[in-house]
Amino acid sequence: MTNSHLNSFLRLLMVALLATHRTVTSSSSSGDDITGTCRVCARATPSLSYKFCVSSLRSVPASRHVDLRGLALISIELAIVNASETISTVEGMINQGSYDQDPVAMSCLKECLGGYEDATDALLRGVGDFTAGKYTLVGESVSGVMDMCKKCEGGFEKGGKICPLKEENYDLFQLCNIALCIIVGNLSSVPGESVV
Template sequence: MSTVFFIFSLVLSLTFQPGLFAADPKGNGSNQISRACEHSPHKEFCLSVFQADPASTNADIKGLATIALKLAVKNTTEISVRVKSLLSDGTLEPGVQEDIYDCNKQYLDAVAQIDHAVVGFNMNDYQNVETWMKTAATQILTCQNKVKDMKSGVALELSKKSHAAHQLINTALGVVHAVAH
């Protein structure tokens, strides 16, 4: 029940943000995107994320942070669902199965951390948002490191997805940092 309430409050908090995606009155969308990506450890990745999202064009810096957080939630949740589905694959070797199980725990925790970050962001609690996002990034990196040297196709898939998720979380973290400072 508490999970349903949390998700419901998350959706409401994102829905009722007046001006969240307000048009940039000066038409400086690319300047806002450049500013948003300034603190990203993967600047080119960050720029490509926003350039691929039409809503980014006219968003202010806080709107860009919200877009990045939403993308991080969506991406991490999708990977978490995929990891969970892998657990039912009876053809995996026991060592791979164990690592997938560990990754499942890491992803469930990462999704929860990012969900907390979204709520905190909407409450302007940027310090905790940064902590939650860093924790989520560490959890994803832990999974990625666990499977990166395995030879199975499942491990390779998960390693690639984890790498992308880690970059997306760091992108969101960098934009949140730009909003906070």
């Protein structure tokens, strides 16, 4: 799937899924929902940045009109976009030739590229599992993506190199952290929801 097809798919997916997860406007603002959710998640997960959580979720206008399921879905969508854009970034790094004389870094880049391609597939599958209410499976997919971020960075460190994808790894890790907190910490405990 090309980036333009992926972006079109994600836009359509968000419109369709957010329509099913709209909440009735109440006296509390959605900004409070985002800040409250991020505050709880940051307290429960020390590796999660509260500021990153709030700014990421607020960057999507639809976040003002959704419940926890919608916020979880937004964080997964942002993770898919991040992974997809990182694939393009890594392909550019590989193709521009500046790593041709550094076989260790080139090998690490190729490993990261494969990891990000697998991550994109896992997150797209996770959307299907999410809509089916299979939150445990989504949690496993998201956790796997977080492990990939660490592995990508660790490969460079093991080779004595500085990882050129630190920011991308950090952002994807954080986005997955948000999704994992909401899905596993909140939605999987909702009575009547499927966790298998």
